[in-house]
Structures are given as structure tokens and as C-alpha cells.
Amino acid sequence: MAPMPTEVLIWKLQGNTHYKDGKYLKAIESYDEALRRVSTEDHALILLLNRCQARLSSQHYDAALEDAMAVLDMDKTNEKGLFRAARACYGLGSFTQSRSHLVGLVQLYPRNKAAINDIERCEHRLREQAGDFNFASVLDEAVNKQPSPHLDRATYIGSIEVRKCAIESHGRGLFTTKAVKAGELLLCEKAFTTIFASDDRKDVTEVHHPKNTKPNGSKWRLKLRGELAANTFVKLSRNPSVVPAFADLYPGPDADEKIDEDTNLPDVDDAFVQYRIIYNGFGFPSNTYEYHWKSAQTPDDLKEDESGSLGIWISASYINHSCYPLVRRSYIGDMMIFRAQADIPVDTELKFGYISCLETYEQRQKMLEKWGFQCECQVCLAEKDHSQKKVKKRAKTIEKIIEHFEKNTGTDLGVYTDLLNALDSTYINPPAIEPRKAMIGPIINLISACHSDGLAAQVIELSLRMLRGLGFDFQVTSAAFKITRWGFMVDEVVVALADMADGYGAVNPTLYNDVLEMAKTAYEIMCGERVSWDLTYGSERRGNLGDSAGRVEDVVDGVQGLSFG
Numbered sequence: 001m002a003p004m005p006t007e008v009l010i011w012k013l014q015g016n017t018h019y020k021d022g023k024y025l026k027a028i029e030s031y032d033e034a035l036r037r038v039s040t041e042d043h044a045l046i047l048l049l050n051r052c053q054a055r056l057s058s059q060h061y062d063a064a065l066e067d068a069m070a071v072l073d074m075d076k077t078n079e080k081g082l083f084r085a086a087r088a089c090y091g092l093g094s095f096t097q098s099r100s101h102l103v104g105l106v107q108l109y110p111r112n113k114a115a116i117n118d119i120e121r122c123e124h125r126l127r128e129q130a131g132d133f134n135f136a137s138v139l140d141e142a143v144n145k146q147p148s149p150h151l152d153r154a155t156y157i158g159s160i161e162v163r164k165c166a167i168e169s170h171g172r173g174l175f176t177t178k179a180v181k182a183g184e185l186l187l188c189e190k191a192f193t194t195i196f197a198s199d200d201r202k203d204v205t206e207v208h209h210p211k212n213t214k215p216n217g218s219k220w221r222l223k224l225r226g227e228l229a230a231n232t233f234v235k236l237s238r239n240p241s242v243v244p245a246f247a248d249l250y251p252g253p254d255a256d257e258k259i260d261e262d263t264n265l266p267d268v269d270d271a272f273v274q275y276r277i278i279y280n281g282f283g284f285p286s287n288t289y290e291y292h293w294k295s296a297q298t299p300d301d302l303k304e305d306e307s308g309s310l311g312i313w314i315s316a317s318y319i320n321h322s323c324y325p326l327v328r329r330s331y332i333g334d335m336m337i338f339r340a341q342a343d344i345p346v347d348t349e350l351k352f353g354y355i356s357c358l359e360t361y362e363q364r365q366k367m368l369e370k371w372g373f374q375c376e377c378q379v380c381l382a383e384k385d386h387s388q389k390k391v392k393k394r395a396k397t398i399e400k401i402i403e404h405f406e407k408n409t410g411t412d413l414g415v416y417t418d419l420l421n422a423l424d425s426t427y428i429n430p431p432a433i434e435p436r437k438a439m440i441g442p443i444i445n446l447i448s449a450c451h452s453d454g455l456a457a458q459v460i461e462l463s464l465r466m467l468r469g470l471g472f473d474f475q476v477t478s479a480a481f482k483i484t485r486w487g488f489m490v491d492e493v494v495v496a497l498a499d500m501a502d503g504y505g506a507v508n509p510t511l512y513n514d515v516l517e518m519a520k521t522a523y524e525i526m527c528g529e530r531v532s533w534d535l536t537y538g539s540e541r542r543g544n545l546g547d548s549a550g551r552v553e554d555v556v557d558g559v560q561g562l563s564f565g
């Protein structure tokens, strides 16, 4: 090969130095200059490979793929060209293409260990794309990558698709493409972009609604939004091939975007990104199973908003809201998981709670204002019609229950049964339409107290009562236990089922396994996976029946010391 002309060589060496210093964008600029001056194919190939590597390192996957393909056009067996083409495809989530470049490479260069390893990595991703996740390893990866768990995983899209909703103002929604069972995995999606609460806070401008300069959220959240917007902007400008998917997200009613005639897309500017983040950004906790455990042990008024991180998930963004959700979302690192929280027929619109569905009707509507709609789900329609008298009576009954807790007068379950009946009478519709949300806190506390005191029959009775109040139906015989209808899901349902399994373990061991299986399914719905069950519901943490040691430290003050004779 002829020597490189000096001017080209200087730019190339400068590029190499920038690359070694981690200044990938500067390296790319230097290789651009060198390539502009190059006159032979041999030299161009070397420079393209170098620029491809710098583009890979700076996550310019589209451009890296162009470089790698240009190399392969000149030399289709080029080892580095094949490898870098594979890496660029991987970065773009095209695992089949990535694997195909690697398989070609290994046929030519069987000793290329990195390529052999990458084939295995691609095969893992392809299995994940088909819904086969090893959740134990996903959890491990999330722990190992703290505090910013960007996971090396693929997206699985289950039996769901985006369709137009029957009511035009609802826009598009997610619908089932076949009947699904409670607990079924519907989506396990890798984030498009995220910003973790634990990430170093940069000096970024807060993001307000582009047409409204007044802040409409906490300063912390606005700053997070600003950082998410910056990350998203970088990703979009580096990889034009991902712009259409992001552009398709709902931009809100105020975005008036001009469509570029060539690309058929709006310009990727600040407002383009910010509008979509405002309407499609998800706040999320760093670890759902830990959050679940804490949440299930905490009374409603003390529950904290743990959604300290913020992210964009493209497929998940098409889901609409309901205060009686059919889908539960959970998170492991930057993966969002959707599971069915009931048996759902085909062609049903799936919805979940954008906000806490445990808030009052008025609070929920207020919280939904930022998305520009009022919820008209079955619970909202029922609660909207509630007479103030009934709501007042409910509040008074809850006060009485708390009073009983505080006075530690809970020696007789009968008092509570009367109070729970009084609470029940403040609802108009059957529980399947109007779940008895106000009962969750009091009953779970009673269940906990009975569990600590080893009162198996009472644990079972109270758990069944809570589940019935939330709209669940069961088939219980002396030989089998089955949930025939899943109701309104909250973290406390898992606790009730787990405690109920312990109760049956003591009085009718035949049912123990059935109820435990239901508890684990409920856990999977709430946490996304069941491999962490022992960490949260193992006896060390939760305590055995009749053993007050386990969760006492986590349980509300009012329950401590309660005992039933």
C-alpha cells in the first residue's frame, strides 16, 4: 500500500489521539477531515474503520453502520468491518442483523473470540425479544449497575398492539391481540432514554410546558425533565433512524409542529422533545420489589412518591389511563414490565393508572389535569355520584377504626367486623365495580396483627374479606383454592394472599400451595418477576405465623401491640 499523504496522516493521527483521550466527537471531526483529503480506497478504508469505531464509542450507531457498510462494500470479508457493522446493529437494537454479520465473520475468522461472545449476547437478546427473560440475571445486572442501571437487554412486545380508541378524544391505545391470563407478560421494554435520580445532577435548564413559562411541577422534577430532554435530544440527533418512533408519541394539544417535506417528520428541536416528554415521561422507582414491600407495609397517607427517576418507553407510551387498571407496570433498572392484572379477553383496551388510583376522586382528577382529560372509568363514574353523606360516613368510620387501633382495644374481632360492615355500607355499587379501597389499610393491619398472634382462621377470614371487597372472586373447596376473578390490585393484595397461605398452612395444608401460587402470581403482577419472592416474603423478613419478629419494624405503629383473644 502506498504511504498516506502527510496531510491525511496528520488528521488521522490527530483523530487517534482524540480517540485515546476519549474525545470521540473531536476524533470523528479529524477523521472527517482526513477522509475529505484521501484519494485511494486503501486509505479510505482505514479511515472509515477508525471513524466507525469513534462513532460506535459515541453511540452514533446509524453513522457507524454507514461507515462499516462502506468498508464492506470495498472488502466484504473485512474482519473489523464485519465486527463493527455487528456492533452498530446491536446498538440500534437490530439483533438479527447483528448476529448475521457475526456469523459471517466467525465463518471467515473462527478464532475471533469477541465475535463468538457477541453471537451469544445476540442470542440472549433474541430470546428476550421472544419473551424469554432470565429475571434472576436481569435483577443481578440491575444491582451490579447501580446507581445508573442501563441494562443490556432487548424489548419484548407480547400480545398487544396500538389501535385507535373507540372514543376519538382518547387517541390511540394498547389493545390485546388474544385473551390473556392474570400475570401474563405483556411488555418488557428497554427504555428509550432515562435519567436516574441518583445520576449526578448537571446544570440543566428546567423543562416547563413550552407555551407556559410558569413551572407546573416541583423544581426537582422540572430539572429531571430538563436532563431527560437533553439526553433524548442527544440520542435523536445522533441516530436519525430512531426519530420516527419518538415523533409518533402523543405531543399534547398545543404542539403545532411543521412537518419537513423531505423527512415527513417535525424538526427535532427543543419543543419537539419537551412536549413529548411532558405527555409521555414516566416517573419510576429504582427497584420495584423493594418499593412494593415498603408500600405494602405503609399506610396510604404515609406512602411516599418513590418515582425519583424519569424515562421514556416508546411502546408503553401508547397506553391510556384508568383508575381501575387492567395492567400493572413495574421496573427493573431501565426495563419497564407490563403484566396483565386480570384475565383479559381479546380486543380489550389495556389501561393503567398514570397516578395513584388510591387517591380520592377529586384528587385523581386534579392530578390528571396535566394530561388534559378527566377520567371516566367505572370507579370514577361511581365515585363521582357519591353523596357527600356517604363519603363523610366513610371518613368517620375510618377514624373510629384508627381510634380502636390506637387504644389497642383490638381484643375482639367482632368490633372490627361491625366497623368494616359500616365501611362497606358507604359504597353503592358491588365491589367489582367499586372496590372498597378504604378497607385496605384497616384490614391489612388487622391481618398483620392476627398473623403475628398466630390466629390462622382470622387471617384467612380477613384476607378473604379484603379480597372480596376489592372485587376478587374465588372457588374454595377443601381440596383446592382458585381465584376465578381478579379484582383491584394493590400491593396489600400480595401480603393478604401470602398471610392467607400461612393461615391455610396451619388449618388446611392442602390449600397452602394453591394460595401460595396465587400470592406469587399477585407478586409477579406487582413486581414484574417472582424470583425476588424469597427476598421480600421469606420468613426472615415477614415473620412466620405466630411470630411477631418479622415485619414489626416495618409495620405501622398503630398495629404494634394489638392482640386478639
Ligand SMILES: C[S@@+](CC[C@H](N)C(=O)[O-])C[C@H]1O[C@@H](n2cnc3c(N)ncnc32)[C@H](O)[C@@H]1O
Residues within 6 Å of the ligand: 169, 170, 171, 172, 173, 249, 250, 279, 280, 317, 318, 319, 320, 321, 322, 370, 371, 372, 373, 374, 375, 376
Ligand atoms: C401517554 S399518551 C397515551 C397515548 C395517546 N392516547 C396516544 O394517542 O398516543 C397520554 C394522552 O392520552 C390521552 N388519554 C389517556 N388516557 C385517557 C383517558 N382515560 N381518557 C381520555 N384521554 C386519555 C390524553 O390525551 C393523554 O394526555
